[in-house]
Amino acid sequence: MKIYDWPTGPYPARVRIALAEKNLETAIQFEKVDLWKGEHRASSFLRKNYSGTLPVLELDDGTFIAECTAITEYLDNLDGNPILTGRTAREKGEIHMMNKRVELEVLDAVSVYFHHATPGLGPDVELYQNREWGLRQRDKALRGMHYFDSVLKEHAFVADDEFSMADIALVGGMIFASLVDLAVPETCTALLAWYERMKDRPSVAKQLAIQA
Numbered sequence: 001m002k003i004y005d006w007p008t009g010p011y012p013a014r015v016r017i018a019l020a021e022k023n024l025e026t027a028i029q030f031e032k033v034d035l036w037k038g039e040h041r042a043s044s045f046l047r048k049n050y051s052g053t054l055p056v057l058e059l060d061d062g063t064f065i066a067e068c069t070a071i072t073e074y075l076d077n078l079d080g081n082p083i084l085t086g087r088t089a090r091e092k093g094e095i096h097m098m099n100k101r102v103e104l105e106v107l108d109a110v111s112v113y114f115h116h117a118t119p120g121l122g123p124d125v126e127l128y129q130n131r132e133w134g135l136r137q138r139d140k141a142l143r144g145m146h147y148f149d150s151v152l153k154e155h156a157f158v159a160d161d162e163f164s165m166a167d168i169a170l171v172g173g174m175i176f177a178s179l180v181d182l183a184v185p186e187t188c189t190a191l192l193a194w195y196e197r198m199k200d201r202p203s204v205a206k207q208l209a210i211q212a
C-alpha cells in the first residue's frame with residue numbers, strides 16, 4: 001500500500017497517527033506530493049483524487065481511497081488494535097458523528113482560515129482567496145474549540161469514552177491551529193488538558209516530532 005503524503009500536513013497527520021496506532025507503518029510506502037509547489041493540482045494527481053487533497057491511499061490493486069475518514073476506516077478494518085472506528089453500531093454511529101463534527105467545527109474551519117485569510121500555500125497555489133470568509137471560519141473554529149472543551153469536561157475522549165478516530169481528527173485540528181498561530185483559548189482548560197494527554201500517546205508524540 002502507498003500513501004500520497006505531505007508529512008507535516010494536518011490531514012496526512014491523521015492517517016499517520018492512525019497507522020502508528022494500528023502498528024501498520026511498515027506496511028506502507030509514502031510518496032511526497034509537494035503542496036507548496038501545487039503538485040496536488042496537477043492532472044496526474046487529480047486522476048488519483050478528484051478533490052486534489054492529501055492524503056490518498058493507493059491499494060496494491062490500484063484502487064485509490066481519499067479522505068482521512070475513509071482511509072482510517074479502511075485501515076481499521078484490516079486488523080489489529082486499538083479499534084479506532086467503533087465495534088458496535090452505537091459506537092460506530094457516535095464516533096462518526098463526533099469525527100464529522102470535529103471536521104466541520106474545527107479542522108476544516110481552520111483550513112479555510114489558512115487558505116483564505118493567511119497567505120496559505122502562496123500566491124501561485126492560492127488562486128482565489130476570500131479573507132472575510134476565512135475570518136468567519138477562524139471564529140467558527142474558536143467556537144468549535146469551546147464546544148469540544150464542554151464535551152471534554154464531561155468525557156475523557158471526544159466520542160464514546162474511548163480513544164478513537166474522532167480524537168485523532170481533533171489532534172489534527174490542534175496541529176493545524178498551531179501551524180496558523182491560532183491559540184486555543186486559555187479558558188478551554190479541558191480541551192488543553194485532553195491535548196496534553198494525547199501528546200503522551202506514542203503515535204501523537206511521533207507526529208508532533210515531525211511537525212517540530
Ligand SMILES: N[C@@H](CCC(=O)N[C@@H](CS)C(=O)NCC(=O)O)C(=O)O
Binds near residue numbers: 035055066068069111
Ligand atoms: N477532507 C479531506 C481534506 C484533506 C486536506 O484538505 N488536505 C490538505 C493537506 S493538509 C490539502 O491537501 N490541501 C491542499 C489544498 O486544499 O489545496 C480529508 O479529510 O482528507
